[in-house]
Amino acid sequence: MKQVEVQIMQQSYLLACPDGRESRLLDAVERLDTAMCKIRDAGKVRARDRIAVLAALNFAFELADRENAELQAQAQARQAPTSQPAPQPAAADNLTAGALSEHDTQRLNQLIRQLDNALGGDGHLI
Incomplete structure (x- = not known):
C-alpha cells in the first residue's frame, strides 16, 4: 500500500492507495476536485x-x-x-x-x- 498526497479544493490529503493504482486514484481526485470546484464556484454553497x-x-x-x-x-x-x-x-x-x-x-x-x-x-x- 502506497501513500499518495493529493489536493482537493486547495486542501491536502494523504491517501492510501494499492500499488500500481496511483494513476486511477489521481484521475478520481481530479474528477472530484473539478466537481467540487464547480459547486463552490456556483456560489450557493x-x-x-x-x-x-x-x-x-x-x-x-x-x-x-x-x-x-x-x-x-x-x-x-x-x-x-x-x-x-x-x-x-x-x-x-x-x-x-x-x-x-x-x-x-x-x-x-x-x-x-x-x-x-x-x-x-x-x-x-x-
Whole structure:
C-alpha cells in the first residue's frame, strides 16, 4: 500500500492507495476536485463538507443512471435479440424523483441517511 498526497479544493490529503493504482486514484481526485470546484464556484454553497456531499450525490446519481441504462439494455437484449444501441442515461441535473426506480430511490435515501449521520451535529442535508 502506497501513500499518495493529493489536493482537493486547495486542501491536502494523504491517501492510501494499492500499488500500481496511483494513476486511477489521481484521475478520481481530479474528477472530484473539478466537481467540487464547480459547486463552490456556483456560489450557493461555501462549506467544504456540504460541497463534498453534493458532489458525492451527483456521482451517485450518475452511477445510478449508468446502472439503470445497463439494466434496461440487458432487458431489451433479452426481449429482442436484434442489436439495438443502449439507451443514453439522463444527465444527473435533469433527474426528477419519478425518473428513479424504486430500488434507486431506496439506495439514494440510504445514502442521504448515511451522509446525515456523517455530518452529525452539523445538520442534515435534506
